[in-house]
Amino acid sequence: MARERSRLKPTEAELSLLNVLWKIGPSTVRQIHDAVSETQHTGYTTVLKILQIMHDKSLVTRDETNRAHVYSPANSEVFTQSSLLKDLAMKAFGGSTSKLVMRAIGDSTSKKEIEDIRQLLNKLEQQA
Amino acid sequence: MARERSRLKPTEAELSLLNVLWKIGPSTVRQIHDAVSETQHTGYTTVLKILQIMHDKSLVTRDETNRAHVYSPANSEVFTQSSLLKDLAMKAFGGSTSKLVMRAIGDSTSKKEIEDIRQLLNKLEQQA
DNA sequence: ACTTAGTTACGAATAACATCGTATCTTGTG
């Protein structure tokens, strides 16, 4: 099956770099590598290479003004999260987002989480 | 990074076969191939190969009593869905299932879906 | 200008995935 050229799902390694970018904002390879090194063991050139690939895929943009290029996420965290959820809903929940939500709620047994979700529902209902 | 030997996440192709198995129950390669062929173009031996790999990974069990082996999912659909959600929560929502749920709810604006979810919350609260 | 530290670019090794062709094995039927 051919990969879609547009709307590309980030791989696992790519997503971990995007998480850094969303957290600390536009950054150089060095900054990203430093941040990622706090939790993982990854070589500097590995991070660089992944960013270059992400640039090819248009998952990030980069500012080449200075010698050390500055990378930024091409899409927002919210947008990407929604895409990933939509993808998972398609592949594991027969396309039903609500089935996905119910399963996820069933898993989160924490009382506080349930209350958080209920409040979100109330807010949504008011808007509608 | 080394793959975990136990608790393996099914790949995309594997998941599509699991979906068939959950739907139509324990089946031979032929039956699975027929079912999958309704929506995809996949060779018979491709399906066979994937099932063999899944068997190696213990994602399916198989009954070799008869010439045509009968494959069954090793884990339930619910269990697998929960695993995938947990995985996505870790990788894209900082480990927070409730953040995942909120994002998913935010995407599904349907009034009926919101009501369904609220009822599920009520039921959960009663149990707790 | 030369050296050095820091950077990007490039290519290669490895593993996982997905796909399929061919070979081999089994079993029912003529």
Added chain:
DNA sequence: CACAAGATACGATGTTATTCGTAACTAAGT
């Protein structure tokens, strides 16, 4: 028994993902 149909097993190929070493380039200080 022999054969044909249908099954599994095996190996090969091509692609993607992940990783990193090495080379080449750039800029800044001495």
